[in-house]
Every structure is written in structure tokens, then in C-alpha cells.
Amino acid sequence: MGHLLFGMPSLTGKHWVIGDVHGCYQPLQQLLGVLPKNDHVVFCGDVINRGPETTSAIKLVWSLVTAGQATWLRGNHEQALLETLQEPALNSLNPWLTRLQQLPTVFWGHGWVATHAGFDSNGQPDLTIREPFWEHYDGSHGLVVIGHTPRPDVERHGRIVMVDTGAVYGGKLSAYCPETGAVVQVEGVQEAAAAPRKRKAPSLQAGPC
Numbered sequence: 001m002g003h004l005l006f007g008m009p010s011l012t013g014k015h016w017v018i019g020d021v022h023g024c025y026q027p028l029q030q031l032l033g034v035l036p037k038n039d040h041v042v043f044c045g046d047v048i049n050r051g052p053e054t055t056s057a058i059k060l061v062w063s064l065v066t067a068g069q070a071t072w073l074r075g076n077h078e079q080a081l082l083e084t085l086q087e088p089a090l091n092s093l094n095p096w097l098t099r100l101q102q103l104p105t106v107f108w109g110h111g112w113v114a115t116h117a118g119f120d121s122n123g124q125p126d127l128t129i130r131e132p133f134w135e136h137y138d139g140s141h142g143l144v145v146i147g148h149t150p151r152p153d154v155e156r157h158g159r160i161v162m163v164d165t166g167a168v169y170g171g172k173l174s175a176y177c178p179e180t181g182a183v184v185q186v187e188g189v190q191e192a193a194a195a196p197r198k199r200k201a202p203s204l205q206a207g208p209c
Contacts, residue, residue: 022168023051044147045075045116074103117148
């Protein structure tokens with residue numbers, strides 16, 4: 001899982017890290033419509049699954065990636081799909097196999113980094129980690145922007161910013177700018193289309209973003 005990506009040039013020098021999309025295509029369209037057009041977008045992983053329009057969402061995100069306007073980081077859901085598509089029994093010719101293999105796990109900015117869930121004790125990206133990273137991160141990578149665990153709002157905990165605000169569960173889809181600390185949000189999927197929550201988010205003491 002050593003795919004790393006150093007910051008791609010943004011025409012304005014600004015980036016927006018978007019939390020877990022999880023197939024919420026309509027909210028994603030709305031969010032992209034209000035973000036500055038020349039800023040680079042970083043998707044924090046888990047673009048796929050759970051939501052009502054995964055196919056449309058991944059096509060939109062991939063089109064931005066191929067245009068050089070966005071970076072799609074690998075989340076645990078992309079990793080699981082990749083492992084399934086790689087099974088020899090499938091003999092998969094699915095074009096998404098090659099695309100998923102290209103997804104990096106880390107995006108390095110200037111003084112900040114984005115990854116899906118955090119880093120392990122050896123400083124390597126871990127796509128499923130939660131409390132061990134939150135409790136023991138020493139700031140060695142600078143500010144770390146992560147998704148993976150839905151929060152009621154974008155939260156900052158020391159040198160960690162959490163941007164998954166549960167769009168697929170009826171929350172918001174959020175984008176965070178590491179250079180300015182700005183947050184832009186749109187409403188997620190409506191309650192009737194929202195996925196059921198299987199895991200309650202742990203309680204954390206949030207600081208201001």
C-alpha cells in the first residue's frame with residue numbers, strides 16, 4: 001500500500017479535500033459547482049458503495065482525475081473492490097481494475113497531507129485505522145486531513161482534520177481547504193435514500209477548524 005502522490009499543481013495554489021462521497025452523486029455535483037474552478041480537488045477515498053448513484057459518482061470523479069483537476073485517494077472500500085477484481089477466478093477484464101490500481105493512498109501538500117484514515121505506528125498509511133492514529137499522532141506529517149469516520153461536522157483535533165460528515169447517512173458532503181481552513185458543505189442524500197448507520201462514531205473533543 002505504498003502508493004504516494006506529491007501535490008499536483010493547482011492554478012491558484014489551493015486545494016479542497018472532499019470527505020467520503022459513497023455514491024452520493026447529486027450532492028457531489030452540487031459541491032463541485034460551488035468550489036472554485038481552478039483549485040485542485042482531492043477525494044479522500046471511499047467514493048464508491050453505500051449510496052444511490054455510485055456509477056455516476058465514480059465516472060464524474062474519474063473524469064476530473066483524467067483532466068488533471070482532481071486526485072482520487074484510495075479508501076478501504078476501493079481497496080476491497082480492488083482485491084475482489086484481482087481474484088484469479090474472476091479473470092476480470094473490468095476497466096476499473098486498472099484504474100483502481102492507480103489510486104494513491106497519500107496526497108502530500110505543503111505542510112499538510114491527505115489520506116483516507118490515518119497512519120500506523122510506522123508512519124505508513126492505514127486505510128482502516130481510527131483511535132490508535134487519533135490518540136498517538138505526533139504531528140510528524142504536518143496537518144493530516146482524513147475521512148473514513150463520519151462526524152457531525154468537519155472537526156479538527158490537534159493536527160488532524162476529519163472531513164467525512166456522513167453525506168450517505170443524511171449528513172453533509174464537505175470540502176476542506178488546508179491552505180485557508182475554509183469549509184464548504186452541501187446537504188447529503190435525502191433521508192429516504194440514506195444508508196443505515198452500522199457504526200456509531202466515537203466521541204471526540206473537537207477543536208475549531
